[in-house]
Each structure stands twice: as C-alpha cells, then as structure tokens.
Amino acid sequence: MKGIKLVQNKEMSKDRFTIYNKPKNIYIPLIVGNDIDITILVKKGDYVCKGEVVARRKGFLTIPLHSSISGTVVGFEEQLHHSGKYVKCIKIENDFKERTIEKQEEKPISKYSKQEFIEIIKNAGIIGMGGAGFPTYIKYQTEQNIKTLIVNAVECEPYITADYTIGIQKAEEILETIDAILEINRIQNAVIAIKKNNSKLLQAFQTRIGTYVNIKIVEVPNLYPIGWEKALVQFITRNTYDKLPIEIGIVVNNISTIYAIYQALKKGVPLTERIVTITGEMLKQPTNVLVKIGTPIHEVIEAIGGMKRTKDILCIAGGPMMGITLPNDNVIVTADMNAIVILKEKEDFLEQTCMRCGKCVEVCPSRIEPVLIKDSYENKEALLKLQVNKCVECGLCSYICPAKIKVREYVKKAKETLRKDE
C-alpha cells in the first residue's frame, strides 16, 4: 500500500463528545454534493415539522432534504457552505418543540425487501457522509451482484475523529445494521476497515462481533490516504476498478452513513443530524459535537468554549490535507461535512524552483506524475496522456514537495484546462 504516515493530532478531540441541539435558526443549504439544481418545496411562513421534506434534488440522483427542527420558514438567505461558496439556504426559525410528522414505531430492521430498503434510505435523504455526498441508495440500486460491503471507518485525515466517535458509541447498532443490509441485499459478507493503531475502536467492534459470522474486521495500516475508496478497496480485495467499486461487486459505505441507515430503518428517522469534529490547537476545548444539519458552526464553537484567539487563525472545513480555508466560521453544517479545524496561521511557504526530485511521483497514490502535469498544466494535448482525472486531490504531492510547490493546485488547474471547451 502506498501512502504516508502523517502526524495524526487526533488525541485532542478523541473521546470527547457533546451535543448541541438548540440552534435558534437553521439554514438548509440548497446543495447536494456540488449540485445546486434543487426544487424548493416550502414557502415563507410555512410551518414545518422535524423530518419534513423541504426541498428535493432533481434528476437521476434525486434525494430529499429535510428540516432538522420544527418551526417556521422565515425566508431564504445565502450562507457559507463548506465548499467555500455562498449557497442559498432555507431559513427556519426553531420553536424548540421538536415536533415530528407522525409518531415513529420501532421495527425489526431486517424485515424489509430490497426495494423497500432502497425507498427508505432514499426518502431518508441519506448521502455519503465521508465527504463525497453521493446518494447512498444509488449504490444499492444496481442490477449487479454485490459480493462485499466495505464499511469505511478508516478516517485517515489527521485531526478528524467523527467516525471514530460514532463507532465507539454505536458499535452495536452499526453491526446490527450491517447484518441487516447483508440480508436484505443478499450480500455475502461485509468488512469493517479500521486503522490498526485505533485500538479502542477495534476493541469496540471485536468484543461485539461474536455472532456476526459474515462480518469481518480488517486492520488497515496507519497511512494516508488509505481511507480513499479506491485505495481501501485495493487494500482489502487486492483488486482494482475503473470508476465505481460496483464494477467488481463492491459497495463502500462510511461508518456514519451506516448509522444513518440504522436510524432510517429502525425509527424511520431521516438524516437530520451528524457528528462534526470541531478541533484544532486554536480551540479552547476541541470536541466532537452531535449537531443538527443546518446549524451555523460559529454557534457551536461558542457553545463548546470558543477559540483561543480570533486573529491569525485558519478556519478549515474538513481535514488539514484535503480541507479548504473558510473566510469566516459562520459555515452551515451539512450531511457531508465532517470537521472544522481551527489552526494557527503560519506564514505561507515560498515556492522554490522544482528540481525534479520525483518525490511527488513516488508518493502519488493514483500512480500519476504530478510534476509532469505541473509542467504542462495549460497544454491540453500533453495533459490527455497524463491521466489527470485519476487525481483524487489527496494533496500528498504538495505535502511531500521539498520546494514547497503547491503541486495539487497545478493538477486542479490542469483538470480545469481539460474541462474547458469540452
């Protein structure tokens, strides 16, 4: 397995957990993944219950968006999304009554047909919570025979412990859900991938796995970016695919997504909350927080003790490797946002001349040549041969570069060049 052992910095938020469920207003961003083609189903003045559908993504990848509180729609506002863009949101004022549409009954979660299962996770608005934001039901809605379900609990980005937290807290429920998914979809077996240095999480599953004969725990090395779908599938199955893991009969779900599926199957509850890691050395008390989707993060940061200082800091959405800086901390929680990291602002590195040491080629998990892409990032013809689109933007090329060149940015620009006039 290719990868790099990174300084983890996970200790500061590990095993720290709190709940923040009292936002005054929530803002449901009208965006799924990168797609903003979304139909609004409410208007100003409407009263919505918790779990009520307020918008729906159009097209082939259709998925509903739910209100995470009960209250009144007071308008539409642009708010900061974790992609760094300002996105139109539905603003709902909280009446703090937590009213739901109907009283949900608990059901045995494996008593569904495959079609019912797909309907349920679709209506629950479940999307990949590891960061891709891809609707989960699409992965199961396939003619192809699924051989293995891989549950991704690797969380290889430094600082982030959201998946770890849910794994520790809900190991029992997660195992139950995996078993149900296997039965409903007639999948032979499941693999839970956990980093081998994460002994507590390993233990949480190992002590409970006894009766689940079809579920296996696989320890993966402490390398970045082994949590990336393709790398993980390759590590576990020794097999690779072109675009989607289903090509070789594999479905990969994030561990947080599995818990969301549990809630949908067991209680009929849609995806309206998630654990976000709020961490970094510039926070007074880094911690994991269970928050409602639509909550502005700065409220949560205040609630957990605030920052050490508000000057000369970087506010990063996501981990330090793949995350981006935000202009402020008034960012809205979405289902696919797993962390906010507040770091000390250091002087940016000066880029020096590339001496062609080849370290970026050596380290690239996609087996492409970042330095050669950088050389001709505006030359479409040359780029076509360099398989630029294989890049997953993991950032290791920039990480490793001794000349401190932001190699990944050139690769991103190269992707842009290829996208142009297509």
Add this chain to the structure above:
Amino acid sequence: MKAYHSQIGPFQRSKNKTSSMMFHVVLALLPIIIFSFYKNGIVPYIHHNVGIFGMFYPLLFIAIPPVITFTTEWVGAYFFLRKKSDNLKEYMKNSYAILPGLFLALILPIHTPISILILGSIIATVIGKLVYGGFGNNIFNPALVGRLFVITAYAGVIASHGGYLNPYEVDTISKATPLSNALSIEGIGTYEILVKPYGSLWNFFIGMIPGTVGETSALLCIVGFLYLTWKRVIKWRIPVFYIGTVFFLTTVIGLSNGLSIWYPIFQILSGGLFFGAIFMATDPVTSPVTKNGQIIYGTGLGILTVIFRYLTSYPEGVLTSILTMNMLVFIVDRLGMQCKKRENGLITIAVILILFGIVVYTINTRYTNSGETVDPNFVLLEERQIGNQVIYTVSEKGNGGPIACEVTIRDGNIIKLQVLEHNETPNYYALVEKEDYINILMKEQKKLPELDTVSGATISSNALKKLVINTLQEYEEHYEK
C-alpha cells in the same frame, strides 16, 4: 463577521526541504573529500613526493571550483537572468551554485592545472546551467559539461602534468588508469594484466588506484549511497540498475571469454562507475522523475557504458554515458509512463534484453577466446618483397584517424619503422616523439604485448603498438611457414 485569511492546503506539510537535501549530498561527499585528501595529499607527503604545501593541495583543488561556480552564477544571474538585489539573493539561496564546482573538482585528475580548473568551473556554470535559465532548467549535468570541456580541450596539458597518476603511483604502477590499461592490451585481458599492476581488487574497492580526485573509492560511494537512500534524497533505482546492468553484461562477457567473477567486479570498480552512478547520474534536475523511467535510465546508462568501454577508443565511458542519457530524459520519462501498462512494460523489458544480446554478441565477436584479436582498424595498404626484405605499407586507427607507416622486415625482424602520415593531436603526438616511442617499439619488438604505452598519449602510442604487432603477425603468417 470576523474574516480569516485564506490559504491553500494542505495545511500539514512534510519537513522536506530542497536545501536539506542538498546538504545531505554534501555530507555524503565529505568522506570522499577526506579520502581524497588522504590519497592525493597525505600519502604522497609520506612518500616524500610532495612537501607540506603539496599535502594540502588536494583540499585547495577541491575548494576552488565551488568558489568559482558560485561567483560565476552570481555574476551570471545578475547579467543573464537579470535578477536584481532581493531577487538575486533569493535566487542564489535556491540555486545551490557550489555543487557543480564541488562535483567538477571530484571528477578531474589532481594534475589538472588550476587555470584550467577555473575555466572548467566557469564553463560548467555558464554553458551547463545559466544558458538554460539557471537551477532546475538545465538539461545536462553542469559538472559534466565542465569536465567534458576540460577533457576534450586540455587532455594533453593534463597528461603532460602527470595525468591520472599520483607521484607515488608512478613509481609502483607506471600505467595509467585501470581501464586505459585494459584498452591498451590485446584481447580481453587476464587477472595478471588487469588487476595485478594495481595490487588487488581490494585496492579497487577502497579506492587506492589511479583515477580522478574523488571517483576511486567504491566503498565510500556505497556509504554515500546508503546514507542518501536512507534520507530519501537520491533516486536509488538509477545507480542500482546502472551498476547492475554493467555487472550483468560484463559477467556474461567475462564468462564467455573464460574469466570468472573477478572480471565483472574489476569492471564495476573501475572508471569511477560507482561515483558516476551514485552522485552524477542521480542529479535530480537532469534525471527522470518516473519510477519506470529511472529504471530504464539506469539500464540505458549501463548499456552505453559497456559499449563505450569495449567498442570505442574511450576507456572510461561513465561520464559520457550520463551526458548522452541526459539528452534522453524527456523520452525516458515518456517511456516510463507508458510502462505502467503491463504489456508496454513487457515490450520494454524484451527490447532491453535484445539490446543486451546485441551488445554482448558484438563485443564477443571482437574479443575472441584465445585473447587474439582480429583488429578491424588495421589495414594492409601495400606489400612489396625486395630480396630478403618485405616492405609493408600499413595503417592503424589512432585518435585523429589512420596512422600510416612503412614497416620493413628482414628475417622476422623489423629493421625500419617510419611514420608516413598521421592526424594525431599535436600535443599528444609530441609526447610520443618525446619518449622516442618509435625506437622503443623497434627495440622491444619481441615482447610487444607487455610494452607500456606512452602515458598521456595512450591512444596514439597504442595505435602504433598495434600497428607493429599486426604487421609482424601478417609477416609470420606468410613468410615464416
């Protein structure tokens, strides 16, 4: 709302720095510099060949070029690259201008006059680096450009100052570098001829053999290689495949000529192969970035070096091979990318194996088993018999083209040897004349194979020697039976 600054990730970076990588390279060279001081300074001092100044001369020799390359780059950057004050300082900080000078000192013989050393350093910086736009843009290894210039333009001068031999080595060895010795003998050689004059293979390994200032010690080069690989500074595949290829090919050549394992070991330990492979071929700027490309590059270097050593009149070949492969880096990287596909990789391996076959076959047809050579450069132009005398007009390839001679033989003895025409470099040929080599050849005509060539004019004198040997052979075949 508070506004935070934006930066571009990743926000976690490795500790790698270009400057520390360069520092590690200098550190890896340090034992080699110290050894060079020992071999070229302390040992001659102990042998009373040099005085106290002579003892420290190697250190001065190694210190001058870096100073010159640094100064040249500074001036050059100011005028050619038009860097101004702050910009200039930043540029100099990141251009590692002393390294080409340091390398240049280590790949030249200690007898290179200081003036030529300085000129070579300037050429290395200007032609090797600045004309391409400075650090990171050059195609050729700057130090090798400097060396190529010095060796082609001033070989005669260096030779007349003592060539590759140290004073104490002249006493004991009286031959040039192991490989020019190997080239001067007939056939492929034996342990007695190739290794014995220099002691043993152990001397080759530790570096107590004639050669340039820093290239002789394979041991210290290996230490440097291990250090730099551990620190992840150099592209380790290049030296491994380079040396491996030379070893493999010379093993096959050796075995097919009845020579055992000492022969390939002699070959890889000679001619500064370890130094070139480990320090020069891995220069990051002028070597491939793709992993497969580095393998192909190393293998290509190996093949070229073997070709240069056996099939041309240039005995060393390492540095020439590197300069040649420098030109092909772009293509090699392309090939390296293609080789990620399994079938392309297999095709490349097949092509390399075929090349191996061709090279070994060509070399083996030239050097036959018995040690006798069918010399393709020897031409019999005319043969006249007058009484009991046979007068041959023959030619043999020298450095600048054929050397034509008239050889008169009576009763199997050469009674007259006259050079009719030659095109040799005057500097070299002057050395041949100075030693009265023509008369030596006539005097020693019964034991020619053991006869030394003229130090510093190896190719010219060797051509004359071969010419005489071949003519005598021709006479024997037709008149003695």
